[in-house]
Amino acid sequence: xxxxxxxxxxxxxxxxxxxxxxxxxxxxxxxxxxxxxxxxxxxxxxxxxxxxxxxxxxxxxxxxxxxxxxxxxxxxxxxxxxxxxxxxxxxxxxxxxxxxxxxxxxxxxxxxxxxxxxxxxxxxxxxxxxxxxxxxxxxxxxxxxxxxxxxxxxxxxxxxxxxxxxxxxxxxxxxxxxxxxxxxxxxxxxxxxxxxxxxxxxxxxxxxxxxxxxxxxxxxxxxxxxxxxxxxxxxxxxxxx
Amino acid sequence: xxxxxxxxxxxxxxxxxxxxxxxxxxxxxxxxxxxxxxxxxxxxxxxxxxxxxxxxxxxxxxxxxxxxxxxxxxxxxxxxxxxxxxxxxxxxxxxxxxxxxxxxxxxxxxxxxxxxxxxxxxxxxxxxxxxxxxxxxxxxxxxxxxxxxxxxxxxxxxxxxxxxxxxxxxxxxxxxxxxxxxxxxxxxxxxxxxxxxxxxxxxxxxxxxxxxxxxxxxxxxxxxxxxxxxxxxxxxxxxxxxxxxxxxxxxxxxxxxxxxxxxxxxxxxxxxxxxxxxxxxxxxxxxxxxxxxxxxxxxxxxxxxxxxxxxxxxxxxxxxx
Numbered sequence: 001x002x003x004x005x006x007x008x009x010x011x012x013x014x015x016x017x018x019x020x021x022x023x024x025x026x027x028x029x030x031x032x033x034x035x036x037x038x039x040x041x042x043x044x045x046x047x048x049x050x051x052x053x054x055x056x057x058x059x060x061x062x063x064x065x066x067x068x069x070x071x072x073x074x075x076x077x078x079x080x081x082x083x084x085x086x087x088x089x090x091x092x093x094x095x096x097x098x099x100x101x102x103x104x105x106x107x108x109x110x111x112x113x114x115x116x117x118x119x120x121x122x123x124x125x126x127x128x129x130x131x132x133x134x135x136x137x138x139x140x141x142x143x144x145x146x147x148x149x150x151x152x153x154x155x156x157x158x159x160x161x162x163x164x165x166x167x168x169x170x171x172x173x174x175x176x177x178x179x180x181x182x183x184x185x186x187x188x189x190x191x192x193x194x195x196x197x198x199x200x201x202x203x204x205x206x207x208x209x210x211x212x213x214x215x216x217x218x219x220x221x222x223x224x225x226x227x228x229x230x231x232x233x234x235x236x237x238x239x240x241x
Numbered sequence: 242x243x244x245x246x247x248x249x250x251x252x253x254x255x256x257x258x259x260x261x262x263x264x265x266x267x268x269x270x271x272x273x274x275x276x277x278x279x280x281x282x283x284x285x286x287x288x289x290x291x292x293x294x295x296x297x298x299x300x301x302x303x304x305x306x307x308x309x310x311x312x313x314x315x316x317x318x319x320x321x322x323x324x325x326x327x328x329x330x331x332x333x334x335x336x337x338x339x340x341x342x343x344x345x346x347x348x349x350x351x352x353x354x355x356x357x358x359x360x361x362x363x364x365x366x367x368x369x370x371x372x373x374x375x376x377x378x379x380x381x382x383x384x385x386x387x388x389x390x391x392x393x394x395x396x397x398x399x400x401x402x403x404x405x406x407x408x409x410x411x412x413x414x415x416x417x418x419x420x421x422x423x424x425x426x427x428x429x430x431x432x433x434x435x436x437x438x439x440x441x442x443x444x445x446x447x448x449x450x451x452x453x454x455x456x457x458x459x460x461x462x463x464x465x466x467x468x469x470x471x472x473x474x475x476x477x478x479x480x481x482x483x484x485x486x487x488x489x490x491x492x493x494x495x496x497x498x499x500x501x502x503x504x505x506x507x508x509x510x511x512x513x514x515x516x517x518x519x520x521x522x523x524x525x526x527x528x529x530x531x532x533x534x535x536x537x538x539x540x541x542x543x544x545x546x547x548x549x550x551x552x553x554x555x556x557x558x559x560x561x562x
Contacts, residue, residue: 046458071460078454084312085450088506096448100460105441152459 001025002045002156002186007053009040016040020053020212022205027182029197030190031219032207038190041207042158045188046076057156071100075149079161081141083133090136090144091129094119097152119150123177139170146177157181158188163196175199194225244502251520255294258523259286262530263537284421292425293417293526293540294519295432297491299481301499301518302435302511303474304492309450309507310467311376317492318478321383323360324489325390327482328413330356332397335409349412353483360386361475365468415486415541417526424484435477436515442466443508450507488522488541490548495521497551 002024009017016037030038044051047062047070055062057073065073075097083093098112120126123143128136136144142162149157159178163171175196181187182200191197197204197220204219205212206228218224222233259282260266266286270278300318307316318324331353339348364382371378394413398406419425439446445466448456456463482488495518499510502517522540525547529538 048454048457066460067457067462068460071458074458076458083451083455085309085447085507087500087504088447088451092447092506093451096444096451096455097459099444099448102444108444 005054027202029202036207068100074156075152075154077145077159097148138165156186258527288425295428297518297522298515300491301495305496322386324487325387326356326360327353329390350483354479357479412486414539415488438473447508490544
């Protein structure tokens with residue numbers, strides 16, 4: 001369980017999020033306009049940025065966790081897979097997710113390699129394992145990022161705009177995998193893809209004007225959406241089944 | 242296959258290098274004890290090759306390290322002004338007339354070392370005022386420091402006597418000429434320390450070569466790892482430059498050549514970069530002795546003459562992609 005207590009995030013002098021208190025029991029989808037602070041909230045959860053207030057996971061303040069402990073609890077999937085090293089392969093990239101499970105200065109164990117191999121096979125991208133990251137298509141890159149999060153074996157997985165750069169076919173593949181993640185992981189999904197959000201169907205947090213509103217299960221109704229987005233909706237079609 | 246021949250050629254040069262120079266040596270004479278050839282070989286040439294090899298390794302490894310840590314192809318101890326700091330330190334020692342020894346180490350070396358270490362500490366301090374993601378700004382800081390040091394060095398030249406200026410000028414051009422085994426052994430030991438440190442952090446380095454954020458999210462204490470690696474490599478560079486003077490371009494070009502020859506992830510290039518750096522500097526040093534007319538060409542000039550055009554090629558080919 002994740003607990004936020006009077007969370008406040010500033011960027012320079014600008015307040016991005018304020019006064020957010022929330023208990024996240026299980027899955028959560030975070031929606032909101034561009035620049036509303038969705039990613040800021042995700043980065044605060046990973047302790048990547050400064051914030052006021054407290055965030056605790058399973059009763060422990062995340063600021064008190066060691067980096068490796070935190071990595072075993074939370075993995076974060078960014079919107080885009082960007083690497084400086086142009087030569088790193090898919091397999092090597094996914095194997096790096098085992099870093100927190102590895103002894104300092106030692107090589108990755110056979111178990112780590114086995115987990116990597118199984119994850120690649122599970123996501124049906126084992127044939128890409130020797131390809132360099134930079135040669136992947138957006139869809140393949142999206143699956144590689146998910147493979148990384150799975151290999152990290154963290155309880156919580158945060159996905160930041162996983163379908164932002166994908167065509168409808170790859171959206172569907174990624175959406176189905178995210179839905180599958182819900183079985184063993186606590187999935188926190190940030191998106192403005194309403195089709196994806198309604199398909200994943202988790203409780204929803206809507207962020208607007210640096211405030212957050214929580215919807216247990218009554219978010220995806222035309223009247224609610226119209227009020228929040230100011231756009232007419234009629235029966236948001238679910239396409240990912 | 243061409244890869245194999247490049248490595249083989251460099252290895253061959255390593256073995257013939259000690260026999261090339263002002264006095265050409267014959268294998269049969271070299272192993273005759275008490276001959277002049279014997280002492281030239283064992284007291285001058287062999288130590289010099291060892292010194293050049295490990296100096297090249299340190300320069301290349303530091304280049305690889307800086308380029309990976311800052312994720313910028315132009316980051317090296319040389320472009321960041323760390324070498325210039327050492328030169329200025331040495332210049333001050335020469336100007337003050339500190340020729341004497343302290344604990345068997347020349348004052349020039351101590352001042353040179355301090356110059357390099359002060360520069361890296363200054364860069365780390367100044368970098369705190371920058372936003373974390375803007376590593377280009379550190380490069381600009383380094384270039385600004387380099388220019389400042391060069392001007393300060395000009396002032397020393399202006400104030401110096403003809404003899405002081407001659408010593409200083411020779412120092413700024415770099416030299417691998419050593420007598421006996423003290424310096425080669427020092428640099429060998431430091432080369433091993435640097436290699437071992439980088440090897441211990443090889444997976445942290447691999448994660449840092451993706452991005453700072455990815456490394457943090459997977460459990461790397463990026464600030465601590467970066468600091469440890471920067472301090473160790475600056476210590477190595479500081480010691481080296483205080484003995485040899487600045488030798489540019491090796492740190493810049495060798496990691497790129499190795500990456501072109503062996504396009505694999507960074508932790509698989511550490512040993513190759515160290516070896517290639519060593520071979521490359523021995524090759525350049527052999528050239529200085531082979532091409533000599535009245536006296537040897539300074540090593541810094543040879544590496545810059547080869548490295549300069551390569552640097553331009555690198556910038557142009559980067560622009561194309």
